[in-house]
Amino acid sequence: MPREAITILLRHPTRRVLRRPLREFLLRAASRITPDLSVTCLVTDDRELHRLNRVFRNKDAATDVLSFPSADGSAAEMAISLDRAAEQAEDFGHSLDEELRILMLHGLLHLAGMDHETDRGEMARTETLWRKRLKLPSGLIERART
Numbered sequence: 001m002p003r004e005a006i007t008i009l010l011r012h013p014t015r016r017v018l019r020r021p022l023r024e025f026l027l028r029a030a031s032r033i034t035p036d037l038s039v040t041c042l043v044t045d046d047r048e049l050h051r052l053n054r055v056f057r058n059k060d061a062a063t064d065v066l067s068f069p070s071a072d073g074s075a076a077e078m079a080i081s082l083d084r085a086a087e088q089a090e091d092f093g094h095s096l097d098e099e100l101r102i103l104m105l106h107g108l109l110h111l112a113g114m115d116h117e118t119d120r121g122e123m124a125r126t127e128t129l130w131r132k133r134l135k136l137p138s139g140l141i142e143r144a145r146t
Contacts, residue, residue: 007039008023008043011044011045011048012045017097025101025134028134030108033108033111034108036073037073037075038075038076039078039111040076041077041078041080042079042080043080044082045081048081049064049084065078065081065104065106067111078104080104085099092137105130105136109123109126109130114126
């Protein structure tokens, strides 16, 4: 996957996030999980994720990560709430960077066609496998079960 195929748009007024290491992580993870996709990741705030969740999923609430698969299978997008990520990082006792990576992994698995709401545990098992390979703390699905 070429470096140009990964884009991070940081639309949140913070200095707590270093764009380059986050982009490197996304490039490494996406090249292994969704190798044929160009991926754009928007990191923004709760208000924007709330709006996107309402428009695209008809859910009137903020959320931590949303994934938008490509219609033609070549490009995809995800959006992450930095507000949610910061809160979750504090709640689970790890860094904001780790939480952003957890959310990126979760989003990439959705972009790869997985759906933990309907797949009888396949995405949960896959997320656990990738989380261990990428040396990340517990993932979203695992945390939701406890």
